[in-house]
Amino acid sequence: MIDKIKEISDAVSEKISRITSLNELSDLRVRYLGKNGEITALLKGLKSISAEERPSVGKHINELRQKVDEMLSAYEDRFIALQKEKKMKEEEIDVTLSMPDKNACGSLHPLTLAKNELINAFTGMGFSVLEGVEVEEDYYNFQLLNIPADHPARDMQDTFYITDKILLRTQTSAVQARTMLSQKPPIRVICPGKVYRADDDATHSPMFHQMEGLVVDKNVNICDLKGCLDEFARSFFGADTRTRLRPSYFPFTEPSMEMDVSCFMCHGKGCRLCKGTGWIEVLGAGIVNPVVLENCGIDSKEYSGFAFGIGIERCAMLKYGIPDIRILFENDLRFLRQYK
């Protein structure tokens, strides 16, 4: 009996090493462990063994059965794994292959990207976003803003006129005038939009985009202006950006100033972008001229404000390194798709 056990054990080991398919494996299972299998037969044959020997032989047979079962199962697991691996190997593809995708995503225009960034910088400081009309009355675009007909500031802005009284707005400040006329302070708004001036070269386009901002409240002063615009500069140009204010002139603000930011290319050391100065001019600002407040029905004794204007093209060109304003309006897909 013991010999028989040994013989079966050896036979199974030998046969397993030679099988090539799951079917053969299953045949082996039937042959040895099946209802009529050889090991099952041995167990059945226990009856004919003496009572003293039976427990020991029985133990051996059971051990054999367990061993064979384990061998078959282990082999089966390995075999299935091998088969899966083989199938996956056959399914292998060139993962580096890329082909033009018609459904590739499109892109927002860099002016929209810049505008959104600007808006985000200010909405975080409690500004609301207002848009106004582009075909505007002289009254809102100039007169309310302290720019009467013979004012030299009109030369600063070559205006497209439609009639004596109607024009294409030269600045989004017109929206601010309308806001002050219709809203009571506190006012905190930004007005992004298209503006128009009769100018066309590498740095000027007859249509361009501006974002002006206005804050009117009690006790607004230059420190508030600087705090707000510093925050914007860090948000838009980077956390380590420094700023400086320089006096300038705009008819609707007094005092008026321009703000430079430290050059984000060279960090102030001087490079081509900043023309060696370490500073880049980014916006105009100032304390709202009390004449403008009064023109718009706001008591300048009680309220004061500051205003600022940012060129969106300039911001986009600076930030994205675009050398010529005309590229922005050519809308070449090879350019647009760079801004996915």
Add this chain to the structure above:
Amino acid sequence: MKVPYSWLKDFVDIDGISAEVLGDKLVSAGFEIEEVIRLSDSIKNVVVGRVEEIVRHPDSDHMFVCQVNVGDKVCQIVTGAQNVKKGDLVPTCLDGAVLPDGKTIKSGVLRGVKSEGMLCSGAELGLTEDDFVGAGVYGIWIIREKCSIGQDINEVIGNTDIVLDVAVTANRPDANSILGVAREVAAVLDKPLKMPDLSYKTVGEDVSSYVSVENKEQALCPRYIACAVKNVKQCVSPKIMRDRLKAVGIRPINNLVDVTNYVLIEIGQPMHAFDKKLLEGGKIVVRTAQEGEKIVALDGKEYALSSRNLVICDSKKPVAVAGVMGGEYSSICPDTDTVILESARFARDSVRHTARELNLHSDSSARFEKGIDFLSQEIGMKRALALFFQNGWGDIVDGKIDCFAENTDDRKIVYNYEEINKITGFEVPKDAIVDILNRLQLKTTAEGDILTTLVPAFREDIVGINDLTEEVIRIYGYDAVTPRILSDMRGGKNEKQLRQDKLKQILVGKGASEIVSYAFVTPKSADFLRLNADSPLRSMIALRNPLGADISVMRTNLAYSMLKIIEGNFVRGNRAGRLFEIGSTYIPKALPLTELPEEKEKLSVAFYGDGEDYYSIKNVLDDIFSAFAIEVSYKRSATEYLHPGRSADIFAADGTKIGVVGEVHPDVMSKLDVDKRIYIAELDEVYLVENGLDIKPFKPISRYQSVERDLALIAPIDLPAAEIIASIKDSCSDLLQDAYVFDVYTGGQVQKGKKSIAVRLLFTDFTKTLTDETINKEIENVLAGFGEKSICLR
């Protein structure tokens, strides 16, 4: 404003202060520096040389070979000039020299003889005989000035000045002069301002016996001063005057012309000189021109005048266009004996309009257009007379004629100094305020906290506290401002703005790139788009002063711009693409405009190139409508620029037409340099963002499986799919969740005039599993519902 350093020094002590330092200080005070020009940059590497030896060129009968001592060495230089002798001092261009005309001199070989540079003429250095004796001769300039061998020629000819190009803001016409900039420099450096020498002596008589002035237009000419100088001597101006004028870009002519230009630059006052004997009737009349009057200006051209032009006349005719240019007839000529000098203030916009209307511009008109201050007429006249006197150019007649309309007294502002600090937001000490204002010639005194400032008439820009604050802080420095964070407030984009962002994001996700195009187009765009003669879109608002015909009217739709942008892309090799734009259209209520037009924001979407068709763009639109929960229907369109068989009008459920979509009409395509079909849509963007929903109300999802049932139908070829789907939806109960076409087929085994159309129906029950019986019943209803439509199962 070009400001030569040497000229500035006449008025303020800037010794030892470099152009860079001074420039930075001016920038901090509100005067940007456009450029720092070093005059010596125009002549480089040219030195004084002495001719040590001169022999004939061995291979030329007109050239000479010179050995020239240039200090540290002796150079061999070949010259063709015939006036050079041994021992002469000559301007010598060394290898690499640069001359004022931009020419560079290099060593070379002339007919086999090495030449290490060039000897040059006075003309080549930009000089004339008026500048230096011998500088005007034909040939080499033989230098007679005091100089040393090897010395930079710039030093010899005095070409060493530094010129600051200062940008003056529009509110500061008073700073458009050397004196005006000097005032600022004195303030920022805290140094005294030296006024120009205005002293002169007269010779008796009275100007009124020479000329009378009648000012008929005091509004256009608030001040007119006239003086007379007799026995004038015409000559070349002194070198210092000529050099300074050249440094600011003005060509010296003779003393009488130069003195007016000199005063213009130094004081900021345009002047004019008339020949007294050519003023008929001995009279100057300031008036507007009569229609049809003509004048030949100093530029030799004849100009036709109108009543909008202010002119200076004698008793008969115009002799000058006021503030713009003198007339040729009355101008100074070689035999001029007595001049009448004019120093006037003309209204800014009058000069501007006249200069533009006549297209006649001069340094004088440019100055008047910027505006000149109240005080400079008198200072300008005195300065001009002082220059006549000091140079002995004539005898100044007693008195002046002054037609004077304006008050030039100082204006007084009384205020508490705290009002300034309320604007700055930080404490500028009272003493600093008083000091700064006084430095700026704004005489200020303090009595306790109350300050009194006397604003001189040349500072028209200062009227109130805000103006004074600016004066204080621009000198005190913005570096002192401490940033303060704004208080909390609610802000952000509104619903519509957020929806527009969402709309753009969907389009980007669909592969479309956003464009931004000009809002103005050509009026020909209407014909280009085949718009009907009575189309309201033909009413386009025209600009009065467009930059070109192609950008002269405001667009009434976005399609034209979009098509031209596609064409631009196509010709550059971008043969397929998806584009979109959100922009305004401008719809006038009536033309010419009497009130503001309606500005309607539109969305334009266009697909072109292989693989695009009507359905690829329509699917994207459908997805947008679905994202905004806007139900729409499509009906065949008659839009002029679209293919009549491949275009649809889009209607919202409330019946509003919210857009069009379709293939571009072949007749439009034939005008475009694009050989792929273009599919374009234009939607009412405002309707989308106003009526769209961001988040739709929750709809329950069934716990039971849905059942799909496909129907293969045969239908007349021209029966719109939308009608079939509508009929199916009508016939079914609420169990029908969706019904859509998934295949359309014509030809082959399908009968002519018919199409095979495959529709998928999706049924869902929320309470139980659907049985075949139930669904069969639904299908029976569907088929019955087709009724008269001659649709049958395939």
